[in-house]
Amino acid sequence: MKICMMTNTYLPHVGGVARSVSTFAEEYKKLGNKVLVIAPNFDGAAVPKKQEAIVERVAAIQNFNGSDFSVRLPLATALSDRIDLFEADIIHAHHPFLLGDTALRVAAGKNVPVIFTHHTRYEDYVHYVPYDSPALKKAAVNLSTEFANLCDGVIAPSESLARLIRRRGVKAPIAVVPTGIDVKSFAKGNGARFRKKFKIPANAFVVGHIGRLAPEKNLAYLAESVALALKKIPNSRFLVVGGGPDEEKLRGVFQKHGIEPQLTMAGKHTGRSLHDAYRAMDIFAFSSFSETQGMVIAEAMAAGLPVVALNASGVREVVQHGVNGYLLPERTPSRTFAAHIIKLHGNRTLLKKFSKAASKTSLNFSREHCAELALAFYEKIRQDTRRQRLVDHLTPLGTVMNRISIEWEILARNARTLTTAIAS
The missing domain is CATH 3.40.50.2000 (Glycogen Phosphorylase B;)
Incomplete structure (x- = not known):
């Protein structure tokens, strides 16, 4: 054809x-x-x-x-x-x-x-x-x-x-x-290589986000939620991959909370470097309401990442609450979103269980x-x-x-x- x-x-x-x-x-x-x-x-x-x-x-x-x-x-x-x-x-x-x-x-x-x-x-x-x-x-x-x-x-x-x-x-x-998505490539990313490149400690707990940094992505809410979580989690980082007009707004939230050193803005990445970026994360955080499909969420799951996200179009088709992550109500307060990140950090058994389920979910999106x-x-x-x-x-x-x-x-x-x- x-x-x-x-x-x-x-x-x-x-x-x-x-x-x-x-x-x-x-x-x-x-x-x-x-x-x-x-x-x-x-x-x-x-x-x-x-x-x-x-x-x-x-x-x-x-x-x-x-x-x-x-x-x-x-x-x-x-x-x-x-x-x-x-x-x-x-x-x-x-x-x-x-x-x-x-x-x-x-x-x-x-x-x-x-x-x-x-x-x-x-x-x-x-x-x-x-x-x-x-x-x-x-x-x-x-x-x-x-x-x-x-x-x-x-x-x-x-x-x-x-x-x-x-x-x-x-x-x-x-x-x-x-x-x-290329399920195998995302599963094989080298997270250690990416962490080393951006000076993220090997033993740090990394919350990640990948996407365009634009107004329609609800990033102010996401930054606030993650910042609240990281203030409670020792040796933690927020790894953001992507670029766009809201980059400075995101930085501003971390400056406001006095934890800007815990924010790593890695810029745009594609190919092998993008695969490495996902694997450098421990969990994936997402709060956009403008998605029509959860492509980055599926990619994150292919890398074995549990997802904490808001219930929205395109997201609910991928995230199963309590199975491969947390799918929270649309009007969830930032502190509640942060609490779910903290919960995953504190329960390694649950984190591993969600990770395994996430990898299985990604196969539906090959x-x-x-x-x-x-x-x-x-x-x-x-x-x-x-x-x-x-x-x-x-x-x-x-x-x-x-x-x-x-x-x-x-x-x-x-x-x-x-x-x-x-x-x-």
Whole structure:
């Protein structure tokens, strides 16, 4: 199968969507499929030639509105020769705007099905747009829902998100397919090597967190909770891996508590270094409400880490309270969250029990299994849409009318979103 994936974020950007696209691309190729990724240019470390060989880059604005995202310039990519020559069987959009619109146009012009992965709750990210407001959040919900209904099929990374978007009005067929992880690699990380590099004592109790350090991640709460715990645990550290606009806010919480030396900000890591980072931790702490899948939690569990987290979308599918960690109510006070970290530190038998269960849980999220689920959904959508695509192909004006219809729907949707934004 020839699969063209269009995404607004990709390597070397470090984030959930970029990692999801690259993971599936690698697995699809391993299974004998051909893959083309359309993505914006990004500042940062060079992508290995083998990974970059399947990528067609488009011009983009870097660090949009203070974020670490690139925003594709309007009309920065037309139907390039590479897309034409690729002759995709499936177009897979990973965002409901920018290159998402391009995906709809390409699919309509090529008369092939388009799949959309609803990676996130987009209303949680409107703070990156000027004049954030409840009306804009509603516009973000409507935009992603309408986009999903212009597609032939939708992938939800978790059952929680699948239920949510159905309630919001998504009528297109939905499949639940998490982003797979390399279970074996995370299990084999060298934690001692990472601790030595960042001068963390070998016998220290390390609470860890990995992810983008951004407002939607509820990091002020997490930092407060972990700081309260570490003040009660001798020889302890908070190891934070990642980067983003909220890095200084996180430091500020530890400064306030007078324990900044117990905070290790390790920056962004990928590949073997990321695997080592997980293994350098004793437990994993997580408090985000904006996740649609618990990818970093699954990775942590593959490294054998019990998880202390808040009950939220994408998290509850991975963390089993009292089995592989603690899944605490949404409005849990910071002191209660801290108490559960302290409890795990004080009970090594329980810590070991949770660790073993976490490793077992991670097997449900192997990248091989998840890629097979996605490919099966592709094939189902291809079969379900085959008759209509054949009619369009045989009708001289079929494909043209389909393209006109898509253009009209995109224009109408964007007009509604713009009206809502202006009204707000």
